[in-house]
Amino acid sequence: MRFDAQTIFVAALASLIVISAMTVFVSGEPRFEVKSLNLTVYRDGLVHVTQTLTVNESFPEIFVPLLASSVENILVLDQDGKAVDYEIDSFNMTIYTLGAQNILLEYDTVALTKKEAEVWTLTADIPYSATVFLPQNSTVVYLNQMPTTINMQGSVIALSLYPGSWEISYVLPVLPINESPDNGKPSVSIPNEYLILAVVAVIAGVLSALLLVKRQKRRPNVEKILKAYPQLMSDDREVIKFLAEKDGKAFEAEIRERFPDMPRTSLWRLVRRLERLEIVEVKKIGLENQVELKK
Numbered sequence: 001m002r003f004d005a006q007t008i009f010v011a012a013l014a015s016l017i018v019i020s021a022m023t024v025f026v027s028g029e030p031r032f033e034v035k036s037l038n039l040t041v042y043r044d045g046l047v048h049v050t051q052t053l054t055v056n057e058s059f060p061e062i063f064v065p066l067l068a069s070s071v072e073n074i075l076v077l078d079q080d081g082k083a084v085d086y087e088i089d090s091f092n093m094t095i096y097t098l099g100a101q102n103i104l105l106e107y108d109t110v111a112l113t114k115k116e117a118e119v120w121t122l123t124a125d126i127p128y129s130a131t132v133f134l135p136q137n138s139t140v141v142y143l144n145q146m147p148t149t150i151n152m153q154g155s156v157i158a159l160s161l162y163p164g165s166w167e168i169s170y171v172l173p174v175l176p177i178n179e180s181p182d183n184g185k186p187s188v189s190i191p192n193e194y195l196i197l198a199v200v201a202v203i204a205g206v207l208s209a210l211l212l213v214k215r216q217k218r219r220p221n222v223e224k225i226l227k228a229y230p231q232l233m234s235d236d237r238e239v240i241k242f243l244a245e246k247d248g249k250a251f252e253a254e255i256r257e258r259f260p261d262m263p264r265t266s267l268w269r270l271v272r273r274l275e276r277l278e279i280v281e282v283k284k285i286g287l288e289n290q291v292e293l294k295k
Contacts, residue, residue, distance in 0.1 A: 047108065
C-alpha cells in the first residue's frame, strides 16, 4: 500500500498537533501544591524554614523558590523519610522527585534578619501563605501590613501571613526597670544616705560571695565527666566545657552562637549523642531546646 507525499504530510501534521496538545495539557498542570510554610525565628537571627509539598507524580522534578539565596543545613525528604536529590541556583531549587508524592523541605538562613540597635527586622518576599514564629517573649514593634491572624502560643507570637513582601520588626525582652511610684512624685531623700549605701554594699558583697560559693558547688565537674567518657570527640568536649561555663545549661541557639563554624545538623547530632550517653538532658522551653548537663 503506497502513500503519496500529501498523505504523509497530513499524517505528520496531525501527529505534531496531538503531541503539542498533550504537552500543553501536561504543562498546564501544577507540579506541586504547598501544604504548609513555617518560618521559626531564633534569638540569634537564624531563621529555620520548614515547607511541606504535595507533588504531582507525572513530573520527574519540581522547581521551588527559596526565601533566600544563602541557605544551609538543607534537608529534602520524601514521604518515606528518604533523602531526595536537588540542585540550587540562586533563589531557585530543583528537586528531583521521581514519583514522590510528598516532599519535606527544611533549611536555615541568616539572610532574612538584621539588627539595628536593639531592634530585629525580618524581611522576606513570601510566595505562599505562611506562619512566622517569633522568638520567645519578643514584642512586635512594626508591621508593614496587617497579618491574617496574630496568635499567642504560650510566650511565642505566631503571625499568619498571606503571599507578599513582609517586614516585621521586633525586640527581645530586656531586664525589667524599676518604675517610679504611681503618684509620679520624686522620691524623698533618706537621712544618713551614706550609712545606708554602706550597709547595702556590705549586704550585696555577702550575697555575691554566697552566690559564688553556691554556683561553684552546683557547677558540674567537667574533669570527672571527661574521664568517665574517654571516647568523646573534641567537639563534644568543647560543648561540655561551654555548658559548664554557663552554669551547666544553655539554649541550642547560644551553643550555635558560641560555635558558629559548626553546622546546625552537626550540632543537633552532637547534642543527641550526649543525650544518649546520659551526659546532658534536653528540655523543650517554648520553641527552643535547652541543653543541661546532668549533675
